[in-house]
Amino acid sequence: MNxxxxxxxxxxxxVSILVVAVILFPIYWMFMISxxxxxxxxxxxxxxxxxxxxxxxxxxxxxDGDVWSLWxxxxxxxxxxxxxxxxxxxxxxxxxxxxxxxxxxxxxxxxQRMIPPIAVVFPIFLAYAAFGLADSYPxxxxxxxxxxxxxxxxxxxxxxxxxPVELEEAALVDGYSHIEVLWKVTVPMARNGLIxxxxxxxxxxxxxxxxxxxxxxxxxxxxxxQISQYFGSQSTFWAKIAAMSALGTLPVFIVVSMLxxxxxxxxxxxxxxx
Amino acid sequence: MTAASPTYIKTGRPFWAGRRGTGIAxxxxxxxxxxxxxxxxxxxxxxxxxxxLAGAKQSGNWIGLANYKxxxxxxxxxxxxxxxxxxxxxxxxxxxxxxxxxxxxxQIERPLKRLFVALIVLPAVIxxxxxxxxxxxxxxxxxxxxxxxxxxxxxxPIVLLxxxxxxxxxxxxxxxEVWQWTPFMFIILLAALANVDREQLEAAExxxxxxxxxxxxxxxxxxMPVLGIAVLIRALDLFRIFDAVWQLTRGGPGNxxxxxxxxxxxxxxxxxxxxxxxxLVVILLIVLSLAVTxxxxxxxxxx
Numbered sequence: 001m002n003x004x005x006x007x008x009x010x011x012x013x014x015v016s017i018l019v020v021a022v023i024l025f026p027i028y029w030m031f032m033i034s035x036x037x038x039x040x041x042x043x044x045x046x047x048x049x050x051x052x053x054x055x056x057x058x059x060x061x062x063x064d065g066d067v068w069s070l071w072x073x074x075x076x077x078x079x080x081x082x083x084x085x086x087x088x089x090x091x092x093x094x095x096x097x098x099x100x101x102x103x104x105x106x107x108x109x110x111x112q113r114m115i116p117p118i119a120v121v122f123p124i125f126l127a128y129a130a131f132g133l134a135d136s137y138p139x140x141x142x143x144x145x146x147x148x149x150x151x152x153x154x155x156x157x158x159x160x161x162x163x164p165v166e167l168e169e170a171a172l173v174d175g176y177s178h179i180e181v182l183w184k185v186t187v188p189m190a191r192n193g194l195i196x197x198x199x200x201x202x203x204x205x206x207x208x209x210x211x212x213x214x215x216x217x218x219x220x221x222x223x224x225x226q227i228s229q230y231f232g233s234q235s236t237f238w239a240k241i242a243a244m245s246a247l248g249t250l251p252v253f254i255v256v257s258m259l260x261x262x263x264x265x266x267x268x269x270x271x272x273x274x
Numbered sequence: 275m276t277a278a279s280p281t282y283i284k285t286g287r288p289f290w291a292g293r294r295g296t297g298i299a300x301x302x303x304x305x306x307x308x309x310x311x312x313x314x315x316x317x318x319x320x321x322x323x324x325x326x327l328a329g330a331k332q333s334g335n336w337i338g339l340a341n342y343k344x345x346x347x348x349x350x351x352x353x354x355x356x357x358x359x360x361x362x363x364x365x366x367x368x369x370x371x372x373x374x375x376x377x378x379x380x381q382i383e384r385p386l387k388r389l390f391v392a393l394i395v396l397p398a399v400i401x402x403x404x405x406x407x408x409x410x411x412x413x414x415x416x417x418x419x420x421x422x423x424x425x426x427x428x429x430x431p432i433v434l435l436x437x438x439x440x441x442x443x444x445x446x447x448x449x450x451e452v453w454q455w456t457p458f459m460f461i462i463l464l465a466a467l468a469n470v471d472r473e474q475l476e477a478a479e480x481x482x483x484x485x486x487x488x489x490x491x492x493x494x495x496x497x498m499p500v501l502g503i504a505v506l507i508r509a510l511d512l513f514r515i516f517d518a519v520w521q522l523t524r525g526g527p528g529n530x531x532x533x534x535x536x537x538x539x540x541x542x543x544x545x546x547x548x549x550x551x552x553x554l555v556v557i558l559l560i561v562l563s564l565a566v567t568x569x570x571x572x573x574x575x576x577x
Contacts (some may be wrong), residue, residue: 015379016390023394025406026453029419033411044416074492091304098297105301109567112312114507116514118535119555119562122542123315123322145312148306178296207401209517210535214543224403228521238411245404256399260392264465267398267458270501272465 003084011239014110030249033242034058039239057243066240070247075137076222077205077214080144085198087145088152089160093182096160097168106157110269113150117210135217143211148201151269155200158270159193162184190224196262203252294404316559323553329546341553350529351554354537361444362512365451369508370501372452373459380460381467382402383550391464398458407451413522431565443523447531450518455511464498469494502573510566526574534558 006086033041035053061067091109094100101108124143125134133139163186171181187194211222228242230237256263266273323341325334345351356508395403412418413436425432436446470493478488516535521523523542527533532540542551 009384012379012384013386016386019376019379020390020393023397023418023453023457026412027396027400029412030404030408042417045422046417046419048419061378087304087307090300091342094297094300098294098300100294100297100301107567107570109308110570111563112308114510114526114536114566115312116558118516118538119319119558120311120315120516122538122555123318124311125543126548127314127318128497142307143311146307149308153304177569178300203399205402207399209401209403210308211541213520214363214539224401224517227403227407231407231521238417241407241411245407249404252401253396256395257392260388263395266460267467268462268500268503269507272469272500274464 027249029243030242033238034246036239040243057239058247059239061243061247066244067224067247069221069223069244072216072220073206073222073224073248075219076140076144077202077208079121079137080141080148080205081198081202083141083145084148084201085154085194088149089156089187090182090196091149092153092156092160093186095273096157097165106154109150109153111156113269121211121214124161128215134215135219137220140212140215140220140222143215144205144208147208147211148205151204152197152201155197155266155270156190156194158265158273159190159197162193163189193262196259196266199255199259200262203255205246206252288372294520309461316556319552319555319559322549322555325549327548327552328550329548334549337549341550342557344550345553346559350532351386351537354532354534355533357444358513358515358533358535361448361451361515362509363453364506365448365455365512366508370505371454371458372456374463375462376456376554377463377467380464391461395455395457395461397456400454400460402454402517403521405454406450409446409453409518410437410522413446413449424530437523437525440527443531443571446522447519450522451512451515454518455508462500462504463497466497470496501574506569512561513562536545 008272026252032048032050032225033183035048036050037052037054037056040047040051073151095106121143128134128139134140167189168181169187172178176184209222209228212222212225213228216222222227223244227241230241230244259266324336324338326337326340327334368444376394380387380394400408411414413420413424415421415433415435415438421432421434424434436442474496475488476490478492484492514535515533516539519531519533519536520539523531525536529537529540538551538554541547541554
């Protein structure tokens with residue numbers, strides 16, 4: 001019996017490690033190419049380890065100024081997340097506590113999340129061209145704020161509803177206004193959920209490609225757009241693709257590994273409290 | 275439903291008197307921003323879809339339903355729609371089944387389990403655009419390891435032109451898609467499985483119910499609501515798939531891997547058929563909004 005259990009355990013670990021290896025291999029490949037010398041990248045059959053790991057590809061991104069795209073991503077995703085968190089938390093609070101708009105408003109908001117971005121961005125592109133908002137921070141921040149809002153409202157609706165309403169009632173009786181109750185009582189109680197929501201909203205904007213592809217030209221291109229430009233019709237810049245992908249992905253991995261507890265709730269739109 | 279509320283606050287008015295206004299004031303800024311980029315584009319698209327705007331033309335003529343008629347007769351739209359739905363019909367069940375199998379495998383509490391789970395989830399948080407790029411490198415017929423590995427398995431060197439040959443390009447997209455999103459299904463289903471009532475499972479086991487019976491009678495119904503939401507989220511994501519396709523094939527070769535989103539991008543932003551694309555935007559927005567609203571209303575997510 002004991003032996004059979006040990007065998008079962010060994011098989012379980014064997015399968016688990018195989019699964020993890022298969023799933024992580026493409027990510028490993030990206031990081032590894034980013035460390036290869038340019039000549040070694042174009043070796044056939046490909047080498048599975050860089051013979052001399054080096055950071056030249058990363059240095060090239062800094063020297064050529066490509067890393068500005070990371071800065072643009074940071075500014076656009078960061079500012080739009082802050083604005084969306086403020087407006088979204090207010091809206092979510094009203095939906096939860098005042099039942100403003102009822103279920104229909106909540107469903108409409110969620111449905112906004114699920115519409116194909118290409119259908120939304122097409123007229124926006126023409127409007128931005130007319131108003132001079134294309135390829136500018138304000139234009140992109142506005143669009144990303146609107147893109148993040150349904151997510152923020154939907155998630156905060158769940159986190160705010162978890163706060164015991166009795167505390168708010170006590171504060172109201174003490175003469176707090178609704179906005180003071182929200183700011184001084186509810187938000188501190190929902191702090192963890194709020195931070196998790198903000199970080200996921202940030203990550204979605206950080207990773208977004210289509211809006212940025214259409215609405216940026218040269219001034220405020222984000223890092224995914226920068227990567228797409230390395231695929232040319234004449235030549236493809238493998239070293240830069242890998243290095244820039246690594247730079248854009250590494251912070252995401254770090255943040256997500258710190259947020260494991262909130263991950264399921266965050267990506268399932270709150271369907272699983274996990 | 276609504277929790278008990280204080281019978282009065284210091285103004286002496288009923289608790290809800292001031293709240294309707296406050297509620298609307300709280301909701302208004304967010305709704306305004308969403309309408310600004312949600313409703314406005316829709317209305318604008320409706321207007322443009324009845325005109326003949328294209329290229330650099332600044333003003334169009336009203337041409338009624340011509341764009342819609344053209345759309346219905348356009349074989350390329352139907353092909354793109356069919357391809358998108360085919361991708362959805364193949365990728366979604368694959369992701370669901372693989373995700374469910376993985377979730378069941380990792381249901382056991384063992385040392386290192388948390389680490390394994392944390393690692394498996396990583397593809398789902400990468401930018402889809404980066405995921406497409408990674409697979410472009412992986413699948414390169416000369417410098418990528420994918421053909422190399424297939425060669426080891428089959429025992430002879432093999433050259434598959436993944437993103438170049440029409441019949442392989444679809445599989446390339448499918449591979450990238452399933453790789454990235456199976457972990458998404460996995461993590462959600464893993465959490466759902468953990469919430470299945472233990473006592474019910476134990477009772478069934480004591481009654482001598484077989485594994486399949488337990489799964490279909492107890493486990494599956496218990497995870498159904500969550501599974502439904504995961505499927506809805508993924509189905510809608512698959513329907514609008516753009517990033518990975520763009521990086522892998524740009525809709526090519528020819529237009530053999532063109533999905534609905536890629537089609538719209540090419541028509542709207544590369545050949546500048548403004549009014550024609552607007553007509554497609556209008557149809558898509560109406561059909562999808564209705565479908566999504568109906569689906570959401572039926573699901574427990576709204577609670």
